[in-house]
Amino acid sequence: DGGITQSPKYLFRKEGQNVTLSCEQNLNHDAMYWYRQDPGQGLRLIYYSQIVNDFQKGDIAEGYSVSREKKESFPLTVTSAQKNPTAFYLCASSMQNQGARQPQHFGDGTRLSIL
Amino acid sequence: KQEVTQIPAALSVPEGENLVLNCSFTDSAIYNLQWFRQDPGKGLTSLLLIQSSQREQTSGRLNASLDKSSGRSTLYIAASQPGDSATYLCAVPNTDKLIFGTGTRLQVFP
Numbered sequence: 001d002g003g004i005t006q007s008p009k010y011l012f013r014k015e016g017q018n019v020t021l022s023c024e025q026n027l028n029h030d031a032m033y034w035y036r037q038d039p040g041q042g043l044r045l046i047y048y049s050q051i052v053n054d055f056q057k058g059d060i061a062e063g064y065s066v067s068r069e070k071k072e073s074f075p076l077t078v079t080s081a082q083k084n085p086t087a088f089y090l091c092a093s094s095m096q097n098q099g100a101r102q103p104q105h106f107g108d109g110t111r112l113s114i115l
Numbered sequence: 116k117q118e119v120t121q122i123p124a125a126l127s128v129p130e131g132e133n134l135v136l137n138c139s140f141t142d143s144a145i146y147n148l149q150w151f152r153q154d155p156g157k158g159l160t161s162l163l164l165i166q167s168s169q170r171e172q173t174s175g176r177l178n179a180s181l182d183k184s185s186g187r188s189t190l191y192i193a194a195s196q197p198g199d200s201a202t203y204l205c206a207v208p209n210t211d212k213l214i215f216g217t218g219t220r221l222q223v224f225p
Contacts, residue, residue: 006158033212042119042204042215043159050211058212090158100208101146106158 002027004107006091011112013078013085021076021110023091031097032074033104036060037088046089049074050097078112086114117142117209121216128195128223136190136219138205143183145207150179150190153202153218162203163190195223 004025013019025032031050035043045058049068063082068074074093078085089110094102120139128134138148147166151159163179165172165188172179178191192199202220206213 004158040217042217043206043213045212048211056211088156092159097211099146100211100213103149103161103164104213105161106151108158109156111156 004091004093004105006089006107006110008110009108011110012115013112014115016080018077018079019112021078021089021091021112023074023076023107024072025074025091025093025105025107026072027093027105028071029093029095029105030071031094031102032068033092033094034058034064034066034074034076035090035092037090037109043090046076048097085112087112117145117207117214119205119207119214119216121203121205121219123219124217125220126222128221130195130197130223130225132195132223133191133193134195134221136192136203136221138188138190138216140186140188140207140214142209143186145183145209147208148179148181148188149206149213150177150188151204151206153204155201159204192221195221197223197225199223 007022033048034046047066049055065077091107092104118141149164150162176193202218204218206215
């Protein structure tokens with residue numbers, strides 16, 4: 001079955017530590033996205049990538065970094081510069097970006113907490 | 116700046132009721148509108164995508180309507196069931212990203 005796999009499901013970060021969230025898709029989609037979800041707020045875009053070796057900042061990119069070395073993979077690193085990282089992180093993909101007009105498919109998320 | 120609002124924030128209904136969830140957007144120049152379902156602790160599942168040229172889209176007991184001129188979309192759920200309990204979100208595309216509403220949390224009790 002095609003889909004998006006996020007791992008781990010739960011992640012804990014210590015002060016001053018960088019952590020990396022994994023996102024893998026086997027849908028052969030060109031575009032991939034990272035969103036952050038906080039209670040009572042809508043999803044906010046962190047980074048997106050329209051093609052391998054290219055990515056753009058979203059609305060809240062500060063304190064985060066990404067890479068897109070393979071079409072299937074779009075890992076997100078939460079750096080120590082992100083002072084409020086506790087949130088639910090969702091990865092998504094679409095066939096192409098085309099102004100976000102293509103339907104987006106989501107993984108099951110990673111919940112990140114501070115120790 | 117596009118803003119998306121969903122009212123009510125929460126809704127609790129008995130099983131069997133027909134119900135309507137609302138989504139409003141400030142810029143009517145949208146290309147499409149997507150409705151999602153989110154179960155607790157899970158990702159989003161796409162329910163319906165309605166193009167700007169369409170007025171309705173149906174899937175089983177779900178029907179989404181779109182009125183661009185008034186900046187509104189509604190999601191109609193017929194004969195609600197406890198399994199419909201979830202948060203429902205709408206989203207519109209805007210310059211390479213989706214703009215999401217904050218969702219309506221629905222509880223259907225037996």
